[in-house]
Amino acid sequence: MKCFNCGEFTLLGFCDKCKNNLKEFSLGVRVLDKNFKVYSFYKYEQIKHLLYSKHHFYGYFVFNMLAKLSFKKFKNFFNPDLKINAIALDDKVENMLYSHSAILLRYLKSKSIQPIYSALHAKSNVKYSGKNIQFRQKNKRNFKLLKKINHPVILVDDIVTSGSSLLEAKELLEKNKIFVLFALVLADAKE
Numbered sequence: 798m799k800c801f802n803c804g805e806f807t808l809l810g811f812c813d814k815c816k817n818n819l820k821e822f823s824l825g826v827r828v829l830d831k832n833f834k835v836y837s838f839y840k841y842e843q844i845k846h847l848l849y850s851k852h853h854f855y856g857y858f859v860f861n862m863l864a865k866l867s868f869k870k871f872k873n874f875f876n877p878d879l880k881i882n883a884i885a886l887d888d889k890v891e892n893m894l895y896s897h898s899a900i901l902l903r904y905l906k907s908k909s910i911q912p913i914y915s916a917l918h919a920k921s922n923v924k925y926s927g928k929n930i931q932f933r934q935k936n937k938r939n940f941k942l943l944k945k946i947n948h949p950v951i952l953v954d955d956i957v958t959s960g961s962s963l964l965e966a967k968e969l970l971e972k973n974k975i976f977v978l979f980a981l982v983l984a985d986a987k988e
Contacts (some may be wrong), residue, residue, distance in 0.1 A: 829960040834979045838867035841986035851897040860900040868904035885953045916944040952980040
C-alpha cells in the first residue's frame, strides 16, 4: 500500500515519517465576524491533497488518521469543567460512503464533550468544494437544526475558507438560544 500523503510504501495508510510530521500541528486561530474564533490544526496547503480524499472511499481512512492525530489530542488539553456538545456541519452520509465531519466529531468525545450527530443539516444541496468566496456568500447553506441541544456548542468542520458556513450555523444556533463557544476545523484556507 502507498502512503496517502507521500506515496511511499507503508502498511498503514500513512508512513511513519508522514505520521510524525502530521502529529506536529500548531493550533492556529482565525477570528471571524463578531469575534467568533475558529481553531485549526493545519494550514490548508499542508493537507489540501488529503482533504480532497473526502470525495472518495479511501477518504474514510485518511480522515480517521487525521482525526486521531489532531481532534483526539485536542480533548487532552481542552478539558472544561462544564458539559459541552460538539456538532458537525452537515454530517450527512453521502453516496452510501461516510461523513467526513462525523469522523472528526467522533474523536472529540470525552467526559466533558458529547458529540451530537445529525443535528445540523443544510437544506441546500450546494457544494462549496472548489468554489470562490462570491459563490459561497451568494449560495447559503440554509441549515436546519434537527435535534435539541442542551449545552454550549463547539462547531466542527473539515476546513474554514471564508467562514460563511460556520457563521451561518452559529447564527441559527444562537437564534435557538444555544451558546456557541468556538469552531474547530482540520485546516484553515486563509492565505
